[in-house]
Amino acid sequence: MPLAPVLLLLTALAMFAGAAAAREEDPWGEEDPWADEGGDEWAEDWGDEWEDEAGGIVVTGFAELGAGMRADSDGPVGRRMTLGDARLRTEAEWIGDALEANAVGDLWYDAVIRDLQVEVRDLTVAFSPTEDIDVTAGRQVLTWGTGDLVFLNDLFPKDFVSFFAGRDDEYLKAPSDTLRLGFYNDLANVDVAWTPRYQPDEYLSGERFSFFSPRAGQVVAPDPPIGAVQPRRYELAVRLYRTVRGVEYAAYGYDGYFKQPTALDADGRLTFAPLRSLGASVRLPLWSGLFNAEFAWYDSLDDGDGEDPAIPNSQVRFLAGFERELVANFTAGFQYYLEYTRDHDALIANSPAPQFEPEEYRHVLTNRLTWRISQDRWTLSLFTFLSPSDEDFYLRPYVTFRQSDEWQLTAGGNWFGGRDDHTFFGQLEDNSNLYVRIRYNY
């Protein structure tokens, strides 16, 4: 295991501890909070004069070190490390009279794959050709839908490798090269996202995380990692939405491909099956909380009757959720999620390995608990996925300490388990891991 990232992390931790100690001598700590004060505290140094209105190019970002280890070393992936990032993020924003430009990029050394990585997460220009139209063109992250870490009509690319490795939640959403158009009117707003070249999820390849292979009949971590054949066509996503008296209604359409490599092409290579999807959602305040419901109909275009075992079947997906604050700063959210696989009999009848096929009804319950304390300096969070039908689970606990606006420390885990090796979360059991990240915002 390369030592450099570990040393960097230790150095950063030492700096962090030092910064914390220094802060305790802050003169404000000595002060009687009710004592009369002069005006000085208002003039505290903000690093600029307020009179100077921000303009030109604004550059911000962060530096972050992250390290994560597999809990169990016996899995098929040879190495123990699941996260080893030394990352530099740079964001630049320019706002002109008729045009806005944004750039967000990450440069990092990834100790797991022992390579330097670059990712442009945002490189866009945005403008409004008319009063009622917004255009955002370029590399961007896109999100819609009502689910919390459960996606039905949001078929924009996700990065599950980053998500499972314990990178910031932001990295679950992968960018795509897309032209986004927003049309606004009183009837219903319309969003159109046209991606000229289909962009799949960042899927598990065996490089960092193992997964279940129905062909091998077991959990595998291929070396070299798998690479699926990628369609070279566009994908198109559309949303109509409107809010009426606090109730948000939306309808969705998608034309493209399944985002995971769950199909086999004529040569037996992994690929992505054509997908067309329609759906709708609603979100509204209810009982001092929030209620949401969403459904999507996934039409697997090349397997209309579900008889082709090399192509995933059509599905109906449904989600209902409720979230509310139970006591001050402590919020709980619950979701019920259903995947109904159509033509399940045909799937089982034609499958070479029917014992590994998904259940006709896959039920998943989720729970999110978030507790913020001490002016949000501490955030404790636990997200739980539990599937009664698959008999598997995924727990995502983490704690974030915001030492200052600059320094943040996060520690957490990803714990997978289940009765069987082939279920959605059960296959990830060997990937359970713990991680820690330290970030400096600039």
Place this chain on the structure above:
Amino acid sequence: MRIPDTRLAALFAAALLPLAAAGQSADADRPGVDTIVEKSNLAAYYGGDDGRSEVRMVIYDEQGREQRRQFTILRRDIEDGGDQEFLVVFSRPSDVRGTTFLVKKHPGRDDDRWLYLPGLDLVKRISAGDKRTSFVGAHYFYEDVSGRSPEQDEHEFVEETDEYYVLRHIPKDPDMVEFTEYRTWIDKQTWLPMRIEYTNPSGEVYRAIEAGAVETIEGIPTVTKSRVEDQSLGGYTLMQFRFIDYDIGLPADIFTERSLRRPPREWLERTEGGG
């Protein structure tokens, strides 16, 4: 600035968007409680028909460590004393930059609130039950920012001093709040609440919001500095408002999801007439 002793102070109410007030002198007969409450509510939250302000906030925890927030607020009144809309666009700190917050305030029923997180392109709705939850880590609550509806409390007259009307407010639904009552010191000249003290079930004042400075902007007395302290949390938060401008003609259609993703730059920029 004025150095507040215990009575001078100000209110955050002002907070969100500085307030307006009828510059009326209180002479002759004392107005009734309901009149004072109404005038104070209008003064604190409904200055002009709309407004913009830039805000800097310093949050000190019980150990004196500080966090900072800087944002611009746009406000539009649909009806004086009634529905209002707020759009808050954060510029600092860097990890909060680009975060936007939309509130549709409906006195008499739950407010609608949305938060936009640019890193995920996520429009997150915030549940209505958490009005008394910290606003971006500050000692101010969401409810302090957009204003607590007078309909939620019973109001009693306590006393009249040279400068203030002092009122006592008892929540109609005590289960929804952490205090048993609060008192306000309302400036007789401006109708601005200059100090608010919250009492816990043991009868102790544990939380206070005070106005640190009031300036008259475009004829509207406006709290430009405010401070909240909460002994149950430890620490306090200071807030300062600048570049305030009223009646700038904000259109209704900027208070929508569209603006969460693409904040309306032409309305966020400082205006010539701004204070």
